[in-house]
Amino acid sequence: MATIREVARLAGVSVATVSKYLNGTKVRDANARAVEEAVRALDYKPNEIARGLRKSSSMTVGVLLPELDNLFFTQIISSVDAVLEERGYSTLVCVSRSDSEREQRRLDFLRRKQIDGLIAVPTTAASDFVTLAGDLPTVFVDRVVSAAVTSGVRCSSVLSDNFAAAYGAAEELILAGHTRIGVLLGPDSNYTPLERRAGFLAACALHGIGEGDLFLSAGAYTVEAGYRMTKELLALDDRPSALFATNNELTIGAVGALAEAGITPGEEISFIGFDNRTLAEISHPKLTVIVQPVAEIGRRAAETLLGLIDGEAGGGILHLPTETIRGESVRRITS
Amino acid sequence: MATIREVARLAGVSVATVSKYLNGTKVRDANARAVEEAVRALDYKPNEIARGLRKSSSMTVGVLLPELDNLFFTQIISSVDAVLEERGYSTLVCVSRSDSEREQRRLDFLRRKQIDGLIAVPTTAASDFVTLAGDLPTVFVDRVVSAAVTSGVRCSSVLSDNFAAAYGAAEELILAGHTRIGVLLGPDSNYTPLERRAGFLAACALHGIGEGDLFLSAGAYTVEAGYRMTKELLALDDRPSALFATNNELTIGAVGALAEAGITPGEEISFIGFDNRTLAEISHPKLTVIVQPVAEIGRRAAETLLGLIDGEAGGGILHLPTETIRGESVRRITS
DNA sequence: ATGAAAGCGCTAACAC
């Protein structure tokens, strides 16, 4: 690869002139042309590594998340990347496999790579993660860090309004006449299940439905867990008349269990799913689902990070509204 | 961030000694301990950028693909990353959005970042892409480059054995008695549809089924295209008795169209899908699908790339076998 | 085994 020196020599100017021209400082017209020509002739491409070393800015941001074979995360990366790319940043992706130790090692790795900022879906409790991140501008996605910890720290959060999402789902079912509802929840070790549970219970409480009428089951955010929980609920003597699955995997599992039991959502049992727009659309009848604004989450996370990098204050928590896609899987009943 | 200088000063040795110790060269025991302690005290993390500049190796590989909101690609990244990470490499992800110009710009960007190698699912015809990649060690995934072009060039290909996959699907249907089969194919502008079409036709020809008995429809690799093609085929007076969807999106679309038409796969119409293991499992009855060994593809691609980086010869084309997951969506008929 | 010093490719003072 050609270096700036060779370009300078071929163009008959100094390296400083080449550098200046390439970075937008005015140079004499004749020199500009000479440099341009030399660059083309040598197919010169600036070495960003050297550039980064000198400017102590790598124009790289790290993205650290639990896994890559999950569309929720990768769609977020997708829009994060779109925004960052436009600003000339590149994206270094690392995976924690939901393992705290691994996560810490990867974070260490990213710091060695001199990333300018970080977008993370931490596995470690976010508040502890803040400590690890230190002074690195960081945006948490799908997790929040209590304001207490973040004060003065350069980090913010972007996520769906999970409380409102679950609240809305509950209302949807309650207004359709359902009082005995099964809820498939994720593990309490994650952050979002707590918000979703709280939102659901809040709506129920408001309508006089206590926990006694509800069938709350919690498990992993996996297809298997969704399948198993649904089967268990269906096997009950006084089984619920409606089901709410609170994440993509649980939704898939629930749909599978219902299909296997020969139950059509919206007939014997009403159903509200989460996130899997595609599954909702190809199901027959179409499913009612709550969908998170993944693209928007990614976009806002990236923009927030760029703000932090540019010195804006952190500490903000951005809750983005979810959307309810109404299919025909919620049936009005009169109890 | 602490530098190697500060570590040296605190440890009371020269930077050379610190560097040597950190890189595995033997140093006096007392010095080793002193360095270790200084590193801990300062929380020193080597600056990989500076390191890369000096060694002119960035320990970074680029991954360039059409999009990130597609599990086929992201699962591949996932296993690529797992392999590379183990060897100390990091992964720079770029997206072409299936746009040749954009792809070239992103490739340029990656080169500026001094990547040591590239894993690509090119949008540009792979043979042209080779020229762009130049001397950069490159592994093509899901695409091949004719041996003629690659001779002497440092690139190889890793992909599924698409011919055999489609051949197998055809046999599966033919042996069940089907002769009038609808095939949902992707766009001829991609590479894989060609192989899949050829494989399917080869099996048919062997069993005396000509193109006249087949219903080949080609379209985009999208859910909508799959849905539309399926509806069209179902609307025919002499509609086929079996359907084969040749990719994930087409499979989803087909399943949706069948559900909407009230057709249960494996009853009125037999069905073989592609890649969507999850959908196959939660469907009732379970679907028969051909699945690509995504994890293996990624793993082998990464290993192949590491080989190329280490100076191995390129030019190889690795075809990995697909797997047939048998559900109950193929029904034996007697015509 | 150790340290002084050169230099990877680039940018930013600084003097002209």
Added chain:
DNA sequence: GTGTTAGCGCTTTCAT
């Protein structure tokens, strides 16, 4: 406006 030069943080001769 241009060129000379120092130096980003590191590795690597090359003497010692």
